[in-house]
Amino acid sequence: MKTELEMRQVTLGYGHYTVMKDVTFKASPGEMVGLIGPNGSGKSTIIKALSRLLNPRKGKVMVGGREIGTIGRRELACLVGVVPQLPLLPSTFTAFEIVLMGRNPHLKLFQTESKHDWDLTRTTMKKTGTEKLANRYVNELSGGEIQSLLIARVLVQETKAILLDEPTANLDIGRQGEILDLIKNLCHGENLTVLAAVHDLNLAAQYCDRLILIHEGRIYSQGTPSEVITDKNIKEVYGAENCVYTHPANGLPTVLLSAHANMKNNRHM
Amino acid sequence: MVGMGVALIFIILLATSIGSVSIPVGTTASILADKLPGIDILQTWSDTSATIVLDIRLPRVILAGLVGAALAIAGATYQGLFRNPLADPYLIGVAQGASLGAVIGFLMPMAWNVAAFGAIPIFAFIGAIVSTTIVYLLARRGKTLPVTTLILAGVALSALLSSVVSYLVIFSGSKLHSIIFWLMGSFSGAQWSEVLVVLPYVVVGTTIIIIFARMLNVMQLDEEQAQQLGVNVETLKIILLAAATLITAASVSFVGTIGFVGIIIPHTVRLIWGADHRYLLPLSIMTGAIFMILTDLISRTVMAPTEIPIGVITAICGAPFFLYLLRRRTKAIF
Numbered sequence: 001m002k003t004e005l006e007m008r009q010v011t012l013g014y015g016h017y018t019v020m021k022d023v024t025f026k027a028s029p030g031e032m033v034g035l036i037g038p039n040g041s042g043k044s045t046i047i048k049a050l051s052r053l054l055n056p057r058k059g060k061v062m063v064g065g066r067e068i069g070t071i072g073r074r075e076l077a078c079l080v081g082v083v084p085q086l087p088l089l090p091s092t093f094t095a096f097e098i099v100l101m102g103r104n105p106h107l108k109l110f111q112t113e114s115k116h117d118w119d120l121t122r123t124t125m126k127k128t129g130t131e132k133l134a135n136r137y138v139n140e141l142s143g144g145e146i147q148s149l150l151i152a153r154v155l156v157q158e159t160k161a162i163l164l165d166e167p168t169a170n171l172d173i174g175r176q177g178e179i180l181d182l183i184k185n186l187c188h189g190e191n192l193t194v195l196a197a198v199h200d201l202n203l204a205a206q207y208c209d210r211l212i213l214i215h216e217g218r219i220y221s222q223g224t225p226s227e228v229i230t231d232k233n234i235k236e237v238y239g240a241e242n243c244v245y246t247h248p249a250n251g252l253p254t255v256l257l258s259a260h261a262n263m264k265n266n267r268h269m
Numbered sequence: 270m271v272g273m274g275v276a277l278i279f280i281i282l283l284a285t286s287i288g289s290v291s292i293p294v295g296t297t298a299s300i301l302a303d304k305l306p307g308i309d310i311l312q313t314w315s316d317t318s319a320t321i322v323l324d325i326r327l328p329r330v331i332l333a334g335l336v337g338a339a340l341a342i343a344g345a346t347y348q349g350l351f352r353n354p355l356a357d358p359y360l361i362g363v364a365q366g367a368s369l370g371a372v373i374g375f376l377m378p379m380a381w382n383v384a385a386f387g388a389i390p391i392f393a394f395i396g397a398i399v400s401t402t403i404v405y406l407l408a409r410r411g412k413t414l415p416v417t418t419l420i421l422a423g424v425a426l427s428a429l430l431s432s433v434v435s436y437l438v439i440f441s442g443s444k445l446h447s448i449i450f451w452l453m454g455s456f457s458g459a460q461w462s463e464v465l466v467v468l469p470y471v472v473v474g475t476t477i478i479i480i481f482a483r484m485l486n487v488m489q490l491d492e493e494q495a496q497q498l499g500v501n502v503e504t505l506k507i508i509l510l511a512a513a514t515l516i517t518a519a520s521v522s523f524v525g526t527i528g529f530v531g532i533i534i535p536h537t538v539r540l541i542w543g544a545d546h547r548y549l550l551p552l553s554i555m556t557g558a559i560f561m562i563l564t565d566l567i568s569r570t571v572m573a574p575t576e577i578p579i580g581v582i583t584a585i586c587g588a589p590f591f592l593y594l595l596r597r598r599t600k601a602i603f
Contacts, residue, residue, distance in 0.1 A: 092544035105499030
């Protein structure tokens with residue numbers, strides 16, 4: 001079964017505060033879609049709506065062609081997995097136990113984890129380079145290590161769609177590449193639907209097939225990285241001028257900041 | 270876990286043997302075994318011994334075990350559900366509600382003996398259920414039950430109720446002594462009829478809680494992650510709160526508000542065996558039962574024939590042991 005994620009004219013908000021209006025997009029299996037936009041633009045809110053932590057005010061949120069409100073929690077957790085943005089993890093569990101919890105939606109009330117669940121957890125931890133953390137308590141781990149664990153957990157969850165909220169924010173440049181390569185390979189190889197909120201425009205341009213740029217509560221632009229990351233869009237949305245270049249190796253857009261001319265003058269004064 | 274089970278049986282035997290009339294452990298074991306179906310032991314004991322063991326001591330020991338188990342698992346459940354190490358079974362108003370109910374019961378005319386065990390437990394049970402229901406309704410926001418609001422509503426209502434209790438106690442006149450004793454908790458005069466009322470609550474409640482042990486583990490992450498991992502958080506909260514509250518209410522209605530057990534036993538288990546609820550919950554039941562039977566044994570023997578209120582003993586015996594564990598701790602509690 002394939003699981004596409006879709007929003008049709010969706011309005012999202014908390015209490016009386018409206019975060020986003022008229023959001024319409026679709027992410028299909030085998031496609032890695034990046035959500036980009038300034039801080040507080042609503043990237044995480046979209047992820048919450050697609051995992052039913054937040055009900056839409058208006059419009060329809062669809063998972064696999066069904067309206068999300070009609071899918072039970074457990075079934076939804078078998079379809080859509082989430083890597084949250086650096087949560088606090090309870091100090092009483094080991095890394096292995098945290099990853100094993102990814103099997104929870106697949107277990108019935110009276111079932112306990114089978115040998116299959118344990119083996120899957122072990123191999124996934126090997127694949128994500130977290131196997132040496134297995135017996136450590138999670139309060140002893142660094143932000144980057146926890147992020148890798150959460151990615152292992154979502155893979156153990158074996159969902160058809162994966163939502164990631166800043167999956168590489170706390171990783172060093174080497175780990176960023178490793179994790180994003182792994183996710184991209186799974187996305188293309190296993191035909192998964194991947195939607196990732198990405199802070200770093202360069203990573204978004206390099207790894208995502210399609211980007212959705214959010215600005216002032218609306219989708220400002222969506223399309224291939226070259227269509228979305230342009231001098232004009234970046235200036236409008238982020239207020240940074242003339243900083244889009246072309247990556248020398250693959251021709252994808254690259255964003256490079258130069259220290260502002262005024263700043264230079266001030267320093268010389 | 271098997272070891273704890275064996276220890277529990279041994280403690281029951283021991284506690285049933287010790288008392289104003291000392292009966293050898295072997296004899297007690299024979300008297301008890303004789304009652305089991307399919308076992309027939311040649312009677313070598315006096316009928317008086319049998320009566321003391323079966324009708325006086327055993328119901329008291331069993332009731333103490335049940336209450337200890339109930340308070341310990343209820344405490345573990347609240348702590349897990351609220352992700353708060355300070356949570357105890359009385360956090361959302363059970364104890365103060367029961368106290369108020371009981372005090373009202375004491376102040377009623379004596380003719381109200383509706384059941385074999387008198388009116389007090391019924392008043393206390395109603396008080397406990399009414400007060401927790403009020404807390405629940407106050408804390409509810411639409412379809413969700415925010416945990417922090419629940420705790421704060423519980424604390425506020427408890428404060429209100431306990432001041433009403435204090436007021437009533439001061440003006441209770443000749444009943445002052447018995448009210449104070451009830452409030453401090455006691456197993457004296459325990460009967461089989463009480464055991465039979467408490468037992469179903471504790472059995473059903475603990476079974477429900479243990480069934481959801483794995484979910485309770487996932488809940489330790491946080492509510493959002495638990496939902497993303499397929500846990501129906503709001504439903505789970507209501508089921509577990511109801512189960513833990515009912516077993517607590519049933520227990521305190523008969524023996525008074527015994528403190529300390531519900532908060533300390535789960536932490537002791539965490540310090541020794543770890544925090545996985547699938548072990549934590551059953552081990553809390555057994556540890557709680559053993560602890561309560563032992564403290565009740567102390568309370569009725571040390572100053573015999575005077576009984577020391579059990580609430581005094583639980584803290585005097587339990588606190589130093591817990592502090593010792595805390596100092597040499599090997600496992601994280603929270």
